[in-house]
Amino acid sequence: MKVFTQFTDEEVRKAQVSVLELLLINHPLDCPVCDRGGECPLQDQALAFGPGASRYEEAKRTYRKPLPLSPLVNLDRERCVLCARCTRFCDQISGDRFIELFDRGGAEQVGISAGQDFRSPFSGNTVQICPVGALTATTYRFAARPFDVATGDTICPHCGDNLDVNDAWACDKGRFAFSFVDQPTRLTTPLLRDHGLEPASFDETLAAVATWCRGGRAAVLAGGRLSNEDAYALSKLARTGLRTNDIDARPFPCDPSALPAERAQATGGMAVTYRDVELAKLIVVVGLDAEQEVPILHLRIRKAARQGARIVVIHPRRTRSYDVAEHV
Ligand code: SF4
Ligand code: SF4
Incomplete structure (x- = not known):
């Protein structure tokens, strides 16, 4: 096969110029x-x-x-x-x-x-x-x-994906809703509930927390938008420093029936990657509105559907997967 390009053939060069014109x-x-x-x-x-x-x-x-x-x-x-x-x-x-x-x-x-x-x-x-x-x-x-x-490198705090770009795509929450970090209503300093809520330094706050925890039980409630690494560090502090397993960080109300699956996922017992999802032949989505809760996973499920996978969604209401899934 002989290939003519704009560098080797005048007709090709003229055609290229014409397309641009x-x-x-x-x-x-x-x-x-x-x-x-x-x-x-x-x-x-x-x-x-x-x-x-x-x-x-x-x-x-x-x-x-x-x-x-x-x-x-x-x-x-x-x-x-x-x-x-x-x-x-x-x-x-x-x-x-x-x-x-x-x-x-x-x-x-x-x-x-x-x-x-x-x-x-x-x-x-x-x-x-x-x-x-x-x-x-x-x-x-x-x-x-x-x-x-x-x-610069960053992560998205809006859902469990914790990734801003996946398979080249990002959802609009990750792309546009990062400006919340600059909102004037955000807390920028700890508040101590000593005499009402009063601003305090981190040193004062941590000292107060240490005093309260001494000899008593402690629980830790973290923001649901922490990175995986920050959540891990906080969990380590809670379990080893405060000696408590009472720690939670979910941004949405939790369905107790999902706890065993969450626990298995967190401990590596259900290590499923996005690649596994897009190559699966059968995907059963239980109680998850993927488009709203994990948008990039939603795109991977659609990708699997395009490749012939059977998708079954078990959810009390119709989700955005309705056109590629059987709803039960
Ligand atoms: S106006 Fe200029 S920069 Fe904008 S799309 Fe056209 S060629 Fe590109
Ligand atoms: S991506 Fe859409 S809007 Fe942009 S140039 Fe192509 S057709 Fe036009």
């Missing part, structure tokens, strides 16, 4: 104000392989911009290159088919049904995979340039 015919000159500017593949491709100047002299097609698809996601249809990544994600990965490609030819555009809200809990992933600045997050709009943003 056509992509840019109606594309706005938004780069200086576009959230994607600086990390935009279209910008990069146009610079590296584009024609350099446009021969198109007509008025460009314009749309109202931006079009809010939800409180979190904006659509700028002028910047869309109609790659269908966003609609395919909603169709094939999350199953939340709120957005679709409508119309044909030059009028083709991503859209949402009138009166609908893009209320998928995975909507932020479409912003992530949109290769241009067509889908943008309202929280990030005009906030910073990509090259000004620093990256």
Whole structure:
């Protein structure tokens, strides 16, 4: 087989330039104000392989911009290159088919049904995979340039996943709801219930706790959003320092019937990985609303269903897995 590329064949090079010229015919000159500017593949491709100047002299097609698809996601249809990544994600990965490609030819555009809200809990992933600045997050709009943003390792505190990205996807809670750490209503100092709730230093607080625990029984109630490592350290302190097994940290009301399974999971007796889930032939989900409680697991269960697994959900109400599972 002989492969011709833009570097070896003039016809191929012209075809490549033409594709970029056509992509840019109606594309706005938004780069200086576009959230994607600086990390935009279209910008990069146009610079590296584009024609350099446009021969198109007509008025460009314009749309109202931006079009809010939800409180979190904006659509700028002028910047869309109609790659269908966003609609395919909603169709094939999350199953939340709120957005679709409508119309044909030059009028083709991503859209949402009138009166609908893009209320998928995975909507932020479409912003992530949109290769241009067509889908943008309202929280990030005009906030910073990509090259000004620093990256760092972190975890998500909102569910038992404790992972922000899994199989390339994150849920909207993890993606958007991290700002709670900066809320002015959060406690930033310990409060001692000595004479009413009064601010105290950590030294004073730990000394008071040590005094109260001496000779008596202690219980520890931790916040449900601790990392696994912090929860382990606290558990170790409670069991070895305070000599108590009375420790809990669940953010949601607990169903006592789930305790044996939780205990088995915590002690390694049910070591199931996400990879195991997506390769399973039969998955039985008991008492779990996976989309709400462990969203990334929900996507893995859907992935298994796409690969032919039989999914059975035992739950008192219909969960979002209804279209891929048998509900009992
Ligand atoms: S999508 Fe890319 S090419 Fe288009 S305006 Fe934004 S940065 Fe520029
Ligand atoms: S991912 Fe972005 S560029 Fe692609 S169709 Fe969707 S909105 Fe348009």
